[in-house]
Amino acid sequence: MRNLLLFAGVALLFVLTGFLQSWNLSLQILNLALLSAVMAIGVNIQWGYAGLFSTGIVGSVALGGLAVVLVSSKPVPEGWAAGGPRILAALVFAGFAIWLAGRLYRALPKSRTRALAMTAFLLVAFFIYRAVLDPAVLAVETNNPSHAGNIGGLGLNSLWAWPVGAALAAAAAWLIGKIALGLREDYLAIATLGIAEIIVAVMRNEDWLARGVKNLIDLPRPWPVPREIDLQADPAYLDMVGSFGLDPVSTSTILVKLMYAAMFGLVLVGLIWLCERALKSPWGRMVRAIRDNEIAAEAMGKDVKRRHLQIFIIGAAVVGLAGAMMTSMEGQLTPQSYIPLRFTFLVWVMVIVGGSGNNWGAVLGGLLIGWLYLAVEFLGPQLMDWITASLPPGELKTRLQETAAHMRLLTLGVVLLLVLRFAPKGLIPER
Amino acid sequence: MDALNALVAFLNFIVVPGLAYGSQLALGALGITLIFGVLRFSNFAHGDTMAFGTAFVILFTWWFQSMGISAGPLPTALLALPLGIAVTIAMVLGTDRLVYRFYRKQKAKPIILVIVSTGVMFVMNGLVRMIIGTSEKNFADGARMVLSPQDFKAATGLAEPLAIKTTALVSVVVALVCVAALFWFLQKTRTGKSMRAFADNEDLALLSGINPDRVVMITWMIAGTLACIAGTLYGLDKSFRVFVYFGLLMPIFAAAIVGGLGSPLGAIAGGFIVAFSELLVTNAWRKILSYLVPPDRLGDGLYQALSTDYKVAVSFGILILVLLFRPNGLFGGK
Numbered sequence: 076m077r078n079l080l081l082f083a084g085v086a087l088l089f090v091l092t093g094f095l096q097s098w099n100l101s102l103q104i105l106n107l108a109l110l111s112a113v114m115a116i117g118v119n120i121q122w123g124y125a126g127l128f129s130t131g132i133v134g135s136v137a138l139g140g141l142a143v144v145l146v147s148s149k150p151v152p153e154g155w156a157a158g159g160p161r162i163l164a165a166l167v168f169a170g171f172a173i174w175l176a177g178r179l180y181r182a183l184p185k186s187r188t189r190a191l192a193m194t195a196f197l198l199v200a201f202f203i204y205r206a207v208l209d210p211a212v213l214a215v216e217t218n219n220p221s222h223a224g225n226i227g228g229l230g231l232n233s234l235w236a237w238p239v240g241a242a243l244a245a246a247a248a249w250l251i252g253k254i255a256l257g258l259r260e261d262y263l264a265i266a267t268l269g270i271a272e273i274i275v276a277v278m279r280n281e282d283w284l285a286r287g288v289k290n291l292i293d294l295p296r297p298w299p300v301p302r303e304i305d306l307q308a309d310p311a312y313l314d315m316v317g318s319f320g321l322d323p324v325s326t327s328t329i330l331v332k333l334m335y336a337a338m339f340g341l342v343l344v345g346l347i348w349l350c351e352r353a354l355k356s357p358w359g360r361m362v363r364a365i366r367d368n369e370i371a372a373e374a375m376g377k378d379v380k381r382r383h384l385q386i387f388i389i390g391a392a393v394v395g396l397a398g399a400m401m402t403s404m405e406g407q408l409t410p411q412s413y414i415p416l417r418f419t420f421l422v423w424v425m426v427i428v429g430g431s432g433n434n435w436g437a438v439l440g441g442l443l444i445g446w447l448y449l450a451v452e453f454l455g456p457q458l459m460d461w462i463t464a465s466l467p468p469g470e471l472k473t474r475l476q477e478t479a480a481h482m483r484l485l486t487l488g489v490v491l492l493l494v495l496r497f498a499p500k501g502l503i504p505e506r
Numbered sequence: 507m508d509a510l511n512a513l514v515a516f517l518n519f520i521v522v523p524g525l526a527y528g529s530q531l532a533l534g535a536l537g538i539t540l541i542f543g544v545l546r547f548s549n550f551a552h553g554d555t556m557a558f559g560t561a562f563v564i565l566f567t568w569w570f571q572s573m574g575i576s577a578g579p580l581p582t583a584l585l586a587l588p589l590g591i592a593v594t595i596a597m598v599l600g601t602d603r604l605v606y607r608f609y610r611k612q613k614a615k616p617i618i619l620v621i622v623s624t625g626v627m628f629v630m631n632g633l634v635r636m637i638i639g640t641s642e643k644n645f646a647d648g649a650r651m652v653l654s655p656q657d658f659k660a661a662t663g664l665a666e667p668l669a670i671k672t673t674a675l676v677s678v679v680v681a682l683v684c685v686a687a688l689f690w691f692l693q694k695t696r697t698g699k700s701m702r703a704f705a706d707n708e709d710l711a712l713l714s715g716i717n718p719d720r721v722v723m724i725t726w727m728i729a730g731t732l733a734c735i736a737g738t739l740y741g742l743d744k745s746f747r748v749f750v751y752f753g754l755l756m757p758i759f760a761a762a763i764v765g766g767l768g769s770p771l772g773a774i775a776g777g778f779i780v781a782f783s784e785l786l787v788t789n790a791w792r793k794i795l796s797y798l799v800p801p802d803r804l805g806d807g808l809y810q811a812l813s814t815d816y817k818v819a820v821s822f823g824i825l826i827l828v829l830l831f832r833p834n835g836l837f838g839g840k
Binding site: 126128130201209254255258259260261262264265266268269270272273276279280415416420423427477478481482483484485486487488489491492495496 | 632635811813829
């Protein structure tokens with residue numbers, strides 16, 4: 076009952092935004108909030124089910140976005156022909172070399188010679204890798220750099236990118252989990268912080284991949300969603316809108332956003348259903364048993380490390396899925412927008428405020444904090460204008476208005492600290 | 507002669523910047539490792555504590571400059587440092603009282619404290635942005651160079667110049683003084699010994715009558731002091747931008763973990779290991795090689811293993827290697 080009221084309260088926030096500001100804005104916030112809720116489910120799987128603290132959520136989101144570019148952006152045949160296969164060969168070679176290094180390391184007896192031999196092997200492998208990679212990268216990037224300069228995508232519907240995004244994020248999580256899980260808990264937090272920074276750095280700097288900071292715009296929409304312009308030219312749509320007496324332009328934007336909301340809602344409901352089933356199954360009980368007492372669970376014959384790795388990968392995959400959904404909605408990839416504040420720590424606040432360990436809590440936190448975070452964007456300056464209205468124009472006034480933008484960080488931190496201290500179980504506690 | 511030129515270039519591009527950057531990282535890593543040793547959690551707010559301290563040092567520097575006070579050839583910031591340290595200490599003691607103490611009394615799991623420290627990180631980051639803004643601040647004054655490239659060239663007649671910035675020298679000297687003082691404190695004084703005892707074995711330390719609140723307070727004060735100094739030195743040497751200090755978290759953690767969390771000596775070694783690896787890997791070796799290899803054999807590459815955009819990858823790589831092969835660090839921490 077209480078939970079229903081909480082959800083109704085959040086729904087009211089969106090309705091009020093619709094009435095007081097505009098429905099377009101309300102739906103825009105809703106779509107992003109739904110995506111945040113999906114990310115919150117992913118983080119809740121890692122933290123709430125298993126107690127794994129990852130600070131690399133933004134990396135999974137970014138990999139999801141990259142998947143959209145690779146799967147659905149327009150193919151650039153000249154770019155691909157210039158060096159695509161060679162880049163691929165270099166990457167495969169690098170993977171193979173690292174795998175071989177691992178095998179050799181285990182096969183050889185422990186000695187100083189082994190350490191030297193491994194270093195020499197890796198150095199040689201690195202130089203070969205660069206020798207194969209560099210000319211290919213140069214060739215791809217010099218191909219029509221103002222419009223392309225990348226290897227292009229497959230040109231498929233961006234709906235296909237969603238599972239690919241999940242798979243990419245899962246692969247990265249497997250790699251990092253293999254190394255950092257099973258050590259001290261904080262090591263995972265530090266290692267994930269690093270890998271996320273590297274992923275975003277790669278997307279910013281490797282122009283051949285997704286044009287880097289030159290951004291990739293004009294990605295196609297996912298399958299059932301039409302473009303507003305196409306919709307406005309469609310006679311069937313115009314007839315329908317006309318019969319209701321609505322404005323075709325504003326209705327089309329709202330209709331498109333409604334379609335996204337329906338798609339994201341469907342994914343969210345599906346995920347919640349799966350998570351609830353999983354949590355109630357023997358697997359869910361085992362996972363919670365491990366979280367609450369690792370030693371006891373291990374004594375019962377449960378493979379703690381394996382379970383942790385599994386959960387870490389599943390959680391990252393869900394976040395990657397959300398990242399792909401977000402990029403396919405926005406229709407562009409802007410590596411600069413992947414900042415840890417927005418995609419790592421905000422999602423953490425969502426999970427903790429909502430109630431860690433409870434799927435419904437994560438969803439509620441996602442919708443509530445998602446609304447709050449985005450609504451502050453228009454409420455904050457308005458509030459500041461109102462506060463400073465009586466002040467004469469000058470240094471103090473502009474300074475105060477500037478601080479409104481930084482209030483978000485401070486508020487986020489204070490909310491996190493307050494909830495952790497006074498309501499550590501969150502709005503909807505775990506049963 | 508060419509070999510000598512190559513050596514000077516090596517000194518100029520690797521050794522001098524590496525010593526300065528390594529000193530800054532070492533001071534940062536010392537703070538992390540002390541907090542880890544005594545309070546037993548990884549403090550994610552340390553980077554922003556550095557930024558917070560530096561912001562106040564900058565404010566005091568401006569104030570001194572407006573009054574016409576300067577330190578001659580040295581940066582004015584050195585005079586402002588004690589005031590900045592005082593504010594930083596007040597801040598960390600305040601956060602400990604308001605935030606961390608509650609969890610300590612509860613004996614919360616370390617991971618909860620890590621999450622709490624990210625919350626503190628946000629609050630501090632927001633405060634710094636509000637106090638001093640997000641734009642780049644350059645607050646180094648005094649003499650720019652201890653050894654100017656022209657003088658060096660004129661004195662030695664070499665083609666390759668060697669430059670030593672004042673801020674680089676200041677970094678190394680201040681770090682040396684801090685480290686000497688810290689080790690004297692930890693080894694010789696009663697309070698320092700009680701801190702080490704507390705870090706070693708909490709129960710035994712409590713049993714022998716060491717006051718835990720006092721140990722914790724002293725630890726925060728030292729960590730705050732080191733953070734403020736490290737941040738100021740880094741800001742003087744490069745420049746001050748808030749988000750850069752968040753990016754410093756990775757190298758500092760890598761340095762502390764390489765040396766072994768909880769080991770002060772390890773943190774210092776780790777700082778230099780990380781700094782030199784970063785420079786060796788991201789340096790473009792073309793210039794140095796051009797003195798050693800005949801021009802027709804040189805080709806047109808930059809001979810750079812990784813572009814400087816990926817310097818975070820270096821600290822990450824070091825971190826991964828340590829986690830894989832020596833999870834306790836080179837000097838055997840916890």
